[in-house]
Structure formats: structure tokens, C-alpha cells
Amino acid sequence: MAIESLKYASPDTETKIEAKVFPRPSQYTTGLVDWLTTIDHKKIGLMYGMAALFFLLVGGIEALLIRSQLWSHNMEVLTNREYNQMFTMHGTTMVFLVIMPLSAAFFNYLMPLQIGARDVAFPRMNALSLWCFVSGGIILNLSWFFTGGSPAIGWFGYAPLTDTRFAEVLGDMGPDFWIFSLQMLGLASLLASFNFITTIINMRAPGMTMMRMPVFTWMTLIVSFLIILAFPAITIALVELMFDRTYGTNFYDFLEGGKPHLWQHLFWIFGHPEVYILILPAMGIVSEVIPVFSRKPLFGYGLVIFSGAIIGFMGFAVWSHHMFTTGMGVVATSAFSILTMLIAIPTGVKIFNWIGTMWGGRIRFDTPMLFALGFITMFMIGGFTGIMHSSVPIDAQHQDSYFVVAHFHYVLIGGALFGLFCGFYFWLPKMTGRMLNEKLGKFVFTLMFIGFNLTFFPMHYLGMIGQPRRTHSYNEGHGFETWNQIATIGSFILGIGIAIGVYQFVSAFFNKRLKPAGKNPWDARTLEWTLSSPVKEYNFARNPIIKARDQAWENNYGPKENHSQKEPLDDHGVHMPDRSWYPLLTAVGLFVMVIGMLFHASIDASGELVRNYTVAVAGGVVSTIGIIMWSLEGPAGYHLFPKEKEE
Amino acid sequence: MTKHMNLSKFPHRIVSLITGLLLSFLGSCSRIDHKQSALDPKGLVSQNQYDVFMLSVWITIFLFCAVGGCLLFVLWRYRAKSKEEAMEVPEQMHGNSKIETTLILASAIILVILAVPTLQGVVLMNRVPDPNDQATLDKLELDKSQIEDAITVNVTGKRFFWVFEYPQYGIVTANELVFPASKAVRVNLRTEDVIHSFWLPKLAGKMDLMPGQENFMWFIANEEKIRTGIDKDGNPYEVDTQTAMPSVFDGKMRQAIFAKQAFTDEFEAVGGLFYGQCAEYCGNSHAYMSFRALAQTDEDFDEWVLKFRNAQNPNLQPIPYSPENNYEIDDVITFSDEKLGEGISRDFRAVQAVTKGQSPETKPDAWEKVHSDDFVKGKALFSSLQCVQCHAINRTGLGAKGPNLTLFGLRTSLAAGWMRNDEASLDKWLRNSNDVKFGNLMWNGEGIDDRHPLRQLENDDEKVSQLVSYLLDLK
């Protein structure tokens, strides 16, 4: 299977080397085919990002509908079922289709650049991950068009509400779509994570020791480990749920011996690490941005990384704090309460270190820095309310009230989304080669900051005066109206801010009037800033030899011995693996298989349940063929001979 | 190298924003005693939860000011004041382990401050204090009898209403939990369908109702707090017990609530009225699954229990008239009244001693009608429209699909706390309950379709008014 000896042409030209058995797009492919078959981590990262930004708008519209419905008491913008579908879809979309893939987009694009690699370890698997993510997103949103519409079960789908026994629409398919889309998205995340772990462990440039890696790459590694260890729990929980719904098993059916409690445990064993899966990438981004705009190295680099790892590790030991009100008994609740408080310490460490980084620096307030500062302050508020919830007596009032809604939006918007926007403003010049408009960026930040706080700060108060979450309506006379109206106004401001931001990101790729960025517009510190903007498809013309942490900075300001070097030019150039159709084919096969599973059961004329797996099996066969062809075609590839300066 | 420099007065902006937000937040907090507010605890457990909460609020405000102040100072002190300065290379320090260790230790200590009351709170929430443990009782300022005479309520959640069973008294009611203010109340929580959560913010926080499992919580109200409050002008007031906790059994509570203010006023009509809500998403009409808890003095509670017990005692229900019996004055019997319709019988009370054979038909002077004609017709409709299949009246009817409606006329609210229980609301509810509470089982339950008589009530003024007078006269 391995490629035998390769013949090379003269070193001045780009060459095509492989006699092809299977149809593969050539190295000169452009346009749609290029995007569909690419295995370049940068293009995959961009597609991840663009798809996630699209879903951000979808989820945002759902959020605005929710906020419109809550404008005042007894509103009828949505019926109660529609409202319940909205918050389910909003939650699922934002967690699985926005924040996670946005993080994955940055991982994909940046991590290989930061460690001096030409690509991830398994480029085609990376493409498969992308297409699984896309089909997962499509499957979830297809649910709108079938029996029962979208799921109305809440994003954590507590059993036994998901049981067919309690379906409020006959033959409700929403939860099935939800189950299968989460499985696809889980597969996407797992594939990506295996890849990132292998890449970071194995494909670092010479001299790039673990303790020289940028913090963002470290966070990629930690998050990848969290994903591969946490996702199995929900995958199995979903398998069990699927069996319950489709084949009548009794995992969560309490009337037949099951335990709905089990779902909550399995879900949160996944769900709590998931919280850190969402926030650690943003922390990584901020840990990159703050040193750059303070012109100082990260304060306590080792401690920041260690605390990230500790957060990830402890994330597996605190899941039950989501279940304080489910009656676990005094001992369990106390233990989880204390463990949860402990997790505040490594989180606090990060904040101290960010401030320590700025101390004595020369702080510039460009848009990325504004978002980073917004991240720190907003995340602090979210963290503090988190400490409150760790205390069981407080949680007994806060649980499932708007206070909790405020808390996790402070963490996920004020934290994760601000961090990711910070990343966009910081790295888009690297990705597009053009500087973003600073004024527009600051305007977006202002809108988002004000809108965000207007929306979510009043929710603390609303929760305390008794507004429960997930209620489509509230009665007059609870004193909820004023603050809900402020929140709704705020949400529209936030929505406009995000929309302009998304427009700005997308247009940066097309707007030729923007100023060129050059290699290192921010005078930044890490390895990716030694490359041209946008980065060439081969990343590094010659493999760098790393001499220090913050290599780009050291090259400019450090002592001579810290300057990076290059591996000598190789006579056979840069090997580029070929594009491939098979990741896409495999994902399409999986997609068809899922559709086949979703619609396999029907009731025939005599009222009998008929199971027909033809479509599912066909899909399975397609993806199996995809995998077989994939392994037979090999990476193949072509060679490029970039000039020394072209990187 | 750095082409983009903006030295806006960013810190100022943040300061003014945060101050503005804080001020407006504090302003709104001038009223924290809304109907369902956890910031206005009226019981021992909720007071404890509130105290821990406020402790955490002060801790976090302190931390926010300390860390945020530090951040602002750093931003201000080390901002690059000019393009040239922004190009300078400051000292590249990598960390300071002493500072870091100190901060880690300090944050650990702060957590201990919160952890200790947390653990005490966990125990308090989950365990009713031992009545023989005088030290604890003294600390909590409780009497031994308050714990020893605790009442037990079995709460069952159903989509989308609540069943309250009092096992000590053998009575069952729905959606309005009547309890003695001076006694501890043990609440056993169960559900027959999905997960619900019993949230009574002013008394005890919340606890989930898990299928296949019985959960427990308890609360005890604080009479003194029930009697005090803040009036519309923001002045504190204190009223006597009867005003704060009018009796339920004779309808005074209902009157007091209806008389004092509109259903939609923001603050409680009377101190003894508490609002509760299902807090775990349970399906389409989750939002409508609320309930009330009504605090009573010991005597009033006993009276209420007695009345309820009598109403639900099968041995005390009027039996059909028998010509073989003599009847004392005030004896109640049932006898057919063909004027109202075929097969309809109604209650008659003897106004004098009645000898054998003197039926209401043969000797009308000796008997008086207990209820109005509308009541009797309404009662007949209640059967013929199949309401009885789901609703129990004057029996415990455990396992019934719908709320128990015994003594419904004493209730203050309708449709699981969603509406005021008056003629107008009941009228609206009966005509089309789906309009009021989408997805409710009275409209959508098993076996109910467009042909069901219940769905024909929309334009039937007569039947609706008969049903209304029947239900509201149940008191």
C-alpha cells in the first residue's frame, strides 16, 4: 500500500508524480471541486469556521425569537411547542454547531502552523471530520420538516421526556434527528481530536519541545483529550436512548425497570468536560493575544498550562453539580460541591496570570485586545456565579432559573464567543492577508459588549425573583416584564453586533480594499507569524528548527542563539498529499445511512410495524466503499519546490 | 511593524458602563419581594439559602472589585501612551512563583469561607433537625413541638399539575398546598410521568421529582416574617395573624386575596400566600405548571383538615332517601328531582324531624334543598360530560388523571395556579381550556377528540354557567 519510489523532476518546477489508479483531483484543481476534496488543514479550518458562523446566525435567530416571545407576559409570538423547539435547537446549535466547530476551525488552521508542521497527521481524516460535522448540522436542522418538527426536549434531553411514551406529538421524530445528529457531530469531534493529539504529540518541528509550544496548542491538546474521553459517555447514552426509542429497550424507561437518573449521570459525565471543551480554546486564544498586545511573554506559562490541564482533569470529577436537586443525598452533593469549588482555583490562576502578563507591559487596545479584556471581565462574572452554584443551598434556588441562564451565557458568550471573536480579529489578517477595519471592529465590540450585558445581566435578577428557565410564557404580576424587555432589547443589540462581526469576517476574504497585513502585523510572538499572510499551502518552505518559546518574537528581539533556523533544502522538495474524494464519499454514505435509520420504520396497511433497512444498508455500503478506496489510494501526492523566501 | 494603534479611553468606558449597570441593578433591587422571589425568604430553609447566597455575593463582589480593580489599574498604568511607546520592548519577565503561590493560597482560603456554610446548608436542607437535639433546635430558634408535630405531604407531579396528599389525614387535594405555619412540613416528592421540580422560592428552594424514586425536602415557615412586609411606598409594615393568614376552610383566604388586589398585582395579597412553580422542563405546557402554598394558623389548619376529611369521607356522603328510616333535623339525603331532568337526584336537608315515609316529594315542607338548581344541573353535567372520569370530587381518588376538585370553591387559583379561580376565569377555562393552557390533558388527553362533549362547551352558555356554579359552590 505504501508508495514506492517516487521520481522527481528538476528542482525548479512543481511536479506531478503519481500514476493514478483512482480518480483524484489534480494539484491544480480550483473552485468547488477544490473545496470539496481538499485535505489542506487551512481550507478545512476555514470551512469549519464558515459553517459554524452560518450556524451562529441560525442559532442567533432562534435566540431572538425566544427573546421576542419573552418580551412581555403571555406573549404569542410562538406557541409553547415552537418555543420549546427553539430553546432546544438554540442550545444544541450553539454548543455543537457553533462554539465547538469554531474552536475546531482555529485548531485546524493554527495548530499545525504553531508547531511547525505542514499539515495534521491524517489530512484526509481531517476532511472526513469536516464533512461529518456538516452532515450532522444538516441532519439536526432537517428535523424541522418531519413529523413533530424539531426536538422539544431541551439540549440535554432529560429522560424520560425523550421516551416515546411521553411524546406530545404522535410519532414525534424530533428526538431521533437530535440523537443521530449528535452522533454524527460526536464522530466529527472524535476524528478531529485523534488527529490533533497525534499531530501535536508527533509532528512538532525539531526543537519544538512540549514546553515551547504556544498555549493555544496546549489547549488544543487538552481539549482533544477531553473530547476523546468525554464523548464516549454521550455516544453510549445516545445509543441506549436510540435503542429505547427504536427497539423498545428499557434503559431509561422507569416503568419497566430503567433509571432516568442514569441519563443525567451519563450526560453530565460528558456534559461537564464539554463545558471545558467549550471554554479552554477561548482561554488559549486569550493567552496568545494578551502577551502580544502587552509586548510581554505570558506570565507563568507553565502554571497557565498546568491549570488548564488540571481544569480538564477535574472536569471529569464534578459532573454531578448539575444534579444537586435530583436527590443524590447529603454525602454525594457535599463532595461534588467541594470539588466544584476547588476547580475555581486553577481558573483563578489563569486570570491572575493574564493580569500578570499585562503588568509592566506596553498595552495596546486594538480590537483583539478589547475582546480579550471583554473575555476576562465577562468570564470573571460567569465564573463567580459558577462559584455560587457550586454551593448546594444556593443552587437549590438557582437551579433551572434564569440565574443559571445568565451564568452559562456569561461563560459561553462573554467567555467562549468573545474569546473566539478575539481569535478572529487576531488571526484573520494571517488567514486573509488583509487587515480588518479597526473602527468597525471596535464598533462590533461595543455593540456586543453592551448588548450582551443588557441581555444577560438582568437575568441574574430575574432568576432570583423567580423566573424559571424554559418557560414559554409567564403570568402577569411577577415583576418579570421590565427586565425581560431590557434583555430583549439587549439581545437585538448583541445580535446586530454579531451579525456585523460575521459580515466583517466573511468580507475580509473578498474585500480587496482592505490594507495588506504582511507577515506579522501585530508584532506577535508565535511561530505562525513568521509565515506570509495568507499562509502558503505548504506552510513552511523549509522545516523550521525551533530555538525558543515565542519564536517569532525571539527572531525579532531575542538574542542570536534564540533565532530559529531552517532545515537545509531538500532535493525532492515539499511533498504535498493529493486531494481526495473519499472523505466526502464516506461522509455522504454515513449521511445516507443516518437518513435510512431515521426512516426505516413504517406502519403497513395492516397496522404492523415494518422495518426496512435498505437505505441504511446502502449508506453503510457507500461509506465502507469510501473507506476501502481511501486506504487503497494512499496519500499519493505531488512535490512543490518553493523558493526559500516564499513562505 | 505595528500599524494599528488606538489609544481610546477604553478604561473610562468600562468604568462608566459597570457603574451604570450596577446602579440600575441596585435600583431595581429596591423591591425584591416579588411573588416568587428567592430574595424574600419567609422560612427557615430559604433564609439559610438566602444567607449563603448573600455571603457568596459579597465574596464575589469583593473579588470582582479586587481583581477588576487590579485589572483596571494595570490597563491604565501600563497603557501605551504613544506610538513610540507602543513599540518599546518592556522587560520580558516570565512569572513569579511567590506571587502565584500566594494568590492560589488566598483563593483557597476564600473558598473555605464559602464551603463551611455550604456544608451546613446541605445538612439543613436534607434533614429535618432531630427534635431531641436541643442544641440544634436552639441554634435554629425552633421549638421541639414544631418538629415533633411536623406534617407530611406527598407531592405527585403530573403533566401539568400537582397532587398533594396528606397521609396523616387521608386527604388529597391539588395545586394548593395548605399547611400550618408553625409546623415543619415534610415533603415527599414523586412523579408519575416525566421529571418535574418542586420550587417554592420563599420557603425552601427546589427539589426534583424523579421517576421511580422518592425525593425529600422540608420547610418551615416563619410566622413573624409572614406578618411583616413592605408596602407599595416602600415602608415596612406588620399585620396581625388573621390578616396575614386568613383561614382557608371558610373561604376567608379566598376573599382576602380576591378583595385586596387584582390577580396580576406584583406582590402577594396576603403574607400567607406563597407561589411555586415547576422548575424542570416537562413538556409543552411546562410554563403553566405552577402551584400555591397557603400558610394557616394551627387552628385554621385543623379546621381545614376536618372539613376536607369530612368531604372526602365516604361514610359521610349523603345516602339516598329511604322510606323505612326516620330522620333527625339537619340530616341530609339524596332524592330524585325529576323537574331538573330524568334520573337527576339532589341533596335535601331535613328542617324538622322526619318520620318514616315522609319523602321530599310527599312532604316538601320538612325538607329544604341544599343546593341551587344550577348546582344540581352542573353536578349532573359533571358526570354526563365525563368529567368524573378524571376528576375526583368528595373522594380521595388517588390515581385519578386530573386534579382532585374536592372543595374547589375554596381554591384561590385555577389551572395549576395560572388563573384566579373566579367565575370569569372558570368560564373561559371550561369553554376552551386549550386556549388557556395549550396541550393540557383535559383537552388533549387520551380518548378526547372533537366529538367529546367537553369540546362542545365553547358556545353552550347554559351548560358552562351550570358547571361554574356547581364547581364554585363546592365549599
Next chain:
Amino acid sequence: MSDAAAHALDHHEPVTSTGIPNKKVLMWAFLGSDCMFFGTLISTHLIYRKISATVGGNFLDIRDVFDIELTSFSTFILLASSLFMALAVSAIHKGNLNSTRWMLFGTIIFGAIFLACQVYEFTHFVYAPGNELTLSSYRGEPHVFGSTFYVLTGTHGTHVAIGVFWLIGWLVYSFTGKMSTADAMDVECCGLYWHFVDIVWIIIFPVVYLMEYAF
């Protein structure tokens, strides 16, 4: 299947930062993740094992259903297949194609015997007269043991089946004449997977079967 090998081959560079081939790291990461999959399933089974002993007043003594002799036999077969797998890996490292083929063939056969035993076991349980154990019921009454049992052992069986197909792939490939020591890495990854599936069974067998006879 050979991204990394080819990558390494035509770059003549020190293969990776750690010296361990990429695919091996990938496989280890996957197996770590797979541990969590089985961990979740096994915990589900253990949690329900006692709780579900009597549902619907129908006491379940699973020993009436189990056929421990057969399962012991299939366990032994699966363990033995690991030996063949190890020999196959060793043979391909030495470039002994013929031996590799035979060893792969042995592994496949033993894997298939295990699967056949499982299929027999499942059908036997589902239709056991008087003791029918289905996904959702036991003796016609709703029960949860069947749910956890079939899903757990079924997931394991699926793993074995995937392994068998993978091995068949290698066997077929060995006849194309392209197989060489260059593929040893890939066969070794396959072997890692196979051993892992065996080890999981070593946990499942006592936890799901033997424990029913002990406690």
C-alpha cells in the same frame, strides 16, 4: 491507510517527534477513547444488574438462561486468537508472508467462531423456552437485563466483527503481492485493536457472566 508511512518514506526525516509512528499514536488514542465507550456500557450494566433483579415481581436468575460452558469456550477461542494475531504481527515484521497469511487466517477463523457462538447465544436466549430474554423483556415481562446485556455484548461483538473484516482485508491484500514489511506498522495497529477487543472481553466475561454465579 498509509498516509504517514508514505510521508515518512519520501522525506527521509526522523519519522516523528516521539519516534512512535503516527498511526500507532492514533490507535492508542482511539483505544483510550474506546475504553470509555466500554466503561460506560459496563457501568450501565453493573448499575442495573441488581436494581433490575425483580421487575414486575418476576425474579430473574440469569443462570437459567446463560450457557456458561459455551461462553467459556468462546472466551477461550477469542483469547487464543490473540496469540495468532501476535504471531501474525511478528511474521510480517520479519517479512515472512506465508506465515503471516496463516496466522491472519487463524485469527479470522477464531474470531468468526467467537462471533458464531455469540449469534448462537443470542438466538438461543431470545427463544429459550420459558426463559425468553429479549431486548426489552424477560419471560414476557418488561425487564432491563436484556437491554444492558445485549447492547453491551452486541457492541463488543460489533467490534470483533469489524476486526474480522479488517483482518480479511489484510488477508486479501496479502495475495495481491504488494504486501511487505512496509505494511508491518499497519498490521501492528490492527493487532493492537484486536488485542484490545480481547482484553475488553476479559473484563466483560467475569463482570457479565461469571459474577452472576458468584454474587
